Amino acid sequence: MAITLVNPEGLPKVDIYRQVSVATGSKLVFLAGQVAVDADGTTVGVGDLPAQVEQCYLNIATALAAVGGSFDDVAKLTAYVVDWTPDKMSLLVEGINRAAAKLGVTPVPPLTGLGVSALAGPDLLVEVEATAVID
Secondary structure (H helix, E strand, C coil): CCEEEECCCCCCCCCCCCCEEEECCCEEEEEEEEECECCCCCECCCCCHHHHHHHHHHHHHHHHHHCCCCHHHEEEEEEEEECCCHHHHHHHHHHHHHHHHHHCCCCCCCEEEEEECCCCCCCCCEEEEEEEEEC
């Protein structure tokens, strides 16, 4: 496996991600930000942040599978959330957990969350980009 995830002593322990990712693989994969749009181009979960987070993660899994990877290869995630407020954290976690259950994984690579004013479409609430390293 190309990725080792670590929560170093002296840093806060966070349930939904690890603080550090050590990559040793040979192929870097940079995914464009994934939004809650399915293969048919339909926006999934309009007005429903957990459903949109779930679809973003499912899209990431699909993109990684297309290049021979999986969530186990993800070194870093960045989530852009429209009109972010701290009370939305539970909704973000709910969406991640739903995707993890569907995918049968524990997606806990380092995650940076950023609040943004808008995304590419008016119904989009979140966009998630990923960097992976594949052996």
